[in-house]
Amino acid sequence: MFKDLLVPLSGTPADADAIRVGIDIAKTFDAHLSLLEIVALPLPAASPWGMIPDVAMEGLYRRLRDQGEANAEQRRRDMADAGVPVEVRLVESLFTDSAHMAAHCAQYADLSVVAGAVDSTADGARLHDLIAELLAHSGRPVLVVPPRNRSPRPPRNILIAWRPSSGTTRALHDALPLLVQAERVDVVIVDPPPGEQGDGPQAGGDIATHLARHGVKANVVVRESKGRDVSALLLEHAGAMPAHLIVAGGYGRSRLREWAMGGVTRELLFSNPMPVFFSH
The missing domain is CATH 3.40.50.620 (HUPs)
Structure with missing residues (x-):
């Protein structure tokens, strides 16, 4: 039974389709839905003395964190009338890439719902990497939703x-x-x-x-x-x-x-x- 659903957000327009399907499945199984917003922080530049943070990196981190919080807060407002229990989780990824971080978080869910990769653009490549990491490292199933799909849910x-x-x-x-x-x-x-x-x-x-x-x-x-x-x-x-x-x-x-x-x-x-x- 699906009681805990995760939608890892990719930052692409296709996220809307995955969220919509996640809501439908949550309603069907009386499940909890989590949206995962990941803030990807780049590593500081290396030098002969190791990684030394500088003022520019600190400013970049602050802007990325502020943007992540703004994105998460907007998602919370958008989901206020979803009709299912919803949380928007904000996590940071510094020493691992965001797709691997998503796979780690998916270990605590019954099912991940993710937008489908439809082409070979940069967005498509990012979604494809996310799907591959979820399958390789989460140990949980993944439901891939193609854009603009309107199949009935639950599927007949x-x-x-x-x-x-x-x-x-x-x-x-x-x-x-x-x-x-x-x-x-x-x-x-x-x-x-x-x-x-x-x-x-x-x-x-x-x-x-x-x-x-x-x-x-x-x-x-x-x-x-x-x-x-x-x-x-x-x-x-x-x-x-x-x-x-x-x-x-x-x-x-x-x-x-x-x-x-x-x-x-x-x-x-x-x-x-x-x-x-x-x-x-």
């Missing part, structure tokens, strides 16, 4: 991008509070692996049985890629449902920053109009 139709792996099974179980409320759940399996590393004698049978014991009636859909990208097949099926949420685990390379930049995950982050629930 959910696609699970399934394969028998630790990342995917963790995503599925983290998403159970949403799955049990859904009207339709499709478990989509692309090129199911054969043998003992597969998914039982019938692809998807074991996971469908497991979901049924949790009260989730799932439809198993097996697709052969035949040379097509896995992401294209997933998005094609999601569009046909139509899906309101995709649940996915880790795909691709072992290093998370490389994994999050390439393959299936990149397509789900950059080319997908639907929210994606990720775990790693």
